[in-house]
Amino acid sequence: MEQPNEYSNEHEDRDGVQGTDPNHAGEGAGSSPNRSAEGQAAGDEPAAGDPSADDLIAEAEEVVASAGAALEQELEAARKESADWQDKYVRLHAEWDTYRRRMSEQREEEKLRANEKLVGELIPLLDDFERTIAYAETNGEAGLLEGVRAVSNKLFGALCKTGxxxxxxxxxxxxxxxxxxxxxxxxxxxxxxxxxxxxxxxxxxxxxxxxxxxxxxxxxxxxxxxxxxxx
Structure with a gap:
């Protein structure tokens, strides 16, 4: 009974492995890179619901416009407030000038009234001097001395009242x-x-x-x- 040829079987087994279709064997290995590239290409596209570049630009422009409008309102309010303060300053300055002028006029009036009061106190002394002179002319020097002394005392008393x-x-x-x-x-x-x-x-x-x-x-x-x- 003949023994199988081991060498022949091993050779056939090797040939069977080596004889595998390279194109068929390469399908499994070569298919992975192509699928990865397709997946990457598909990942670059925006997903459903994501904002586009135009939407982002429009939203940014809307935000800038809103901020500009708010800033313009604040600037206008600041201008109005500045104008109000300037108006108040002009009014206050005018009132202060009026007050100073009024106080100056009041002081002048007070001086005038003080002088009028002093003159009013001295006017009766003029009458006394006239009567004293008339008395001296009629009665001589003795009467003149008493009259002048009386007038002097009266004048001094009037001036003492003023301080x-x-x-x-x-x-x-x-x-x-x-x-x-x-x-x-x-x-x-x-x-x-x-x-x-x-x-x-x-x-x-x-x-x-x-x-x-x-x-x-x-x-x-x-x-x-x-x-x-x-x-």
């Missing part, structure tokens, strides 16, 4: 702010620069010196102690 004060610093320390020294006298019994005599009285109204007093001051006495300054 007038007399500067008469006899025996006080010399104050250059309210008095003017016109001479010196020797006196060792009092400190230096003591007012010895007032040649002409001074006057002040409030803190303002209307006229300095004309005085003589002493010298030759002890040095005057400086007043203590308040801390």
């Amino acid at each position: 007038l004060e007399v500067i008469d610093p006899v025996g006080e320390a010399f104050d250059a702010l309210s008095a003017q020294a016109v001479g010196t006298v020797e006196d060792a019994t009092v400190p230096d620069e003591t007012v010895a005599q007032v040649y002409q009285k001074g006057y002040r109204m409030g803190k303002k010196v209307l006229r300095s007093a004309m005085v003589t001051i002493t010298s030759g006495g002890p040095k005057r102690e400086k007043p203590e300054t308040e801390e």
